Amino acid sequence: MSGFKGKVWLAAAAVCAAALSVPAVSHFDDKEMPQSYRQSYFALLAANFGPMVASVKGEVPWDQVKMENWANDLAALSTLDVMRGFVDGSDKGTTRAKPEIWQDKADFTSKMETLHTELASLQQVTAGGDREAIAKQVGAAGKACKSCHDEYKAENYLY
Amino acid sequence: MSGFKGKVWLAAAAVCAAALSVPAVSHFDDKEMPQSYRQSYFALLAANFGPMVASVKGEVPWDQVKMENWANDLAALSTLDVMRGFVDGSDKGTTRAKPEIWQDKADFTSKMETLHTELASLQQVTAGGDREAIAKQVGAAGKACKSCHDEYKAENYLY
Numbered sequence: 001m002s003g004f005k006g007k008v009w010l011a012a013a014a015v016c017a018a019a020l021s022v023p024a025v026s027h028f029d030d031k032e033m034p035q036s037y038r039q040s041y042f043a044l045l046a047a048n049f050g051p052m053v054a055s056v057k058g059e060v061p062w063d064q065v066k067m068e069n070w071a072n073d074l075a076a077l078s079t080l081d082v083m084r085g086f087v088d089g090s091d092k093g094t095t096r097a098k099p100e101i102w103q104d105k106a107d108f109t110s111k112m113e114t115l116h117t118e119l120a121s122l123q124q125v126t127a128g129g130d131r132e133a134i135a136k137q138v139g140a141a142g143k144a145c146k147s148c149h150d151e152y153k154a155e156n157y158l159y
Numbered sequence: 160m161s162g163f164k165g166k167v168w169l170a171a172a173a174v175c176a177a178a179l180s181v182p183a184v185s186h187f188d189d190k191e192m193p194q195s196y197r198q199s200y201f202a203l204l205a206a207n208f209g210p211m212v213a214s215v216k217g218e219v220p221w222d223q224v225k226m227e228n229w230a231n232d233l234a235a236l237s238t239l240d241v242m243r244g245f246v247d248g249s250d251k252g253t254t255r256a257k258p259e260i261w262q263d264k265a266d267f268t269s270k271m272e273t274l275h276t277e278l279a280s281l282q283q284v285t286a287g288g289d290r291e292a293i294a295k296q297v298g299a300a301g302k303a304c305k306s307c308h309d310e311y312k313a314e315n316y317l318y
Contacts, residue, residue, distance in 0.1 A: 036202075037202070037203065037206045039194060039199075040194060040198075040199035040200075040202040040203050040206075041199075041203060043194040043195075043196070043199040044196065044199050044200060044203070044239070047196045047199075047243075069240055072238070073238075073239045073240060076235040076236070076238045076239060077235070077236075077239070079231070079232075079235045080203070080232045080235060080236070081228055081232060084206075
């Protein structure tokens with residue numbers, strides 16, 4: 001690619017990209033808040049899963065279209081490579097991620113894969129429209145969250 | 160769903176979910192950092208687009224597998240309903256999102272749809288493996304970012 005000449009739109013592209021959590025890549029825009037890859041990821045999961053739980057619990061009115069949108073967003077998010085947020089050496093900073101994650105990466109990865117599977121199912125089940133089935137699958141996905149939190153998420157920030 | 164009895168796993172599900180940016184839903188976990196839906200979204204976009212730009216510029220070695228992973232993640236992210244992060248009334252807080260977004264939501268939405276299209280193309284082109292074509296499409300996606308930033312992203316935080 002060294003012969004590539006289109007520097008103008010590469011400059012434009014650079015403006016777009018803040019290289020968060022990417023070693024060896026310069027910061028394109030240092031005015032961004034330092035949100036980490038993994039915290040952003042879990043914030044988006046929560047922002048979609050939270051209202052599904054609230055709907056199932058009857059805390060907010062059931063809206064089938066919204067339920068499907070949330071389930072679709074969760075399924076899309078679950079395809080992301082979240083382990084990028086847990087690379088070796090990233091167990092520092094303002095975090096509730098316990099050191100045990102880095103000590104048993106295989107177990108943690110396996111739990112994230114379970115979550116992926118449960119969220120893929122949630123998308124399918126939600127599309128089906130059967131509220132009781134949806135509630136069950138919301139519960140199954142919640143269990144996948146919890147099994148990981150119990151072991152790997154600290155009660156308070158560690159640093 | 161009021162008759163639904165599986166309160167145990169709903170409680171488990173609730174532990175998982177912090178209801179960020181979701182009005183009328185109680186906070187499940189108030190120890191999280193207040194990362195907003197839209198800032199988390201753009202942080203993840205940047206974390207995937209940044210290294211693609213750096214690769215095209217030759218700042219980091221080209222890794223075709225990683226390029227495809229980043230492009231896949233971008234395509235998945237671009238399917239999310241990011242406009243949820245720009246609902247009416249959300250033009251407050253620590254933000255670089257200009258008020259003009261809320262004044263011309265249709266134009267902003269259209270620009271986000273252009274980005275969606277460009278990122279879907281980026282996934283396809285990257286899978287093809289032609290570096291020059293990939294560089295061109297990274298540029299096109301970067302232009303989509305920039306056209307929105309120019310109009311709607313402030314130089315510094317507004318509040």
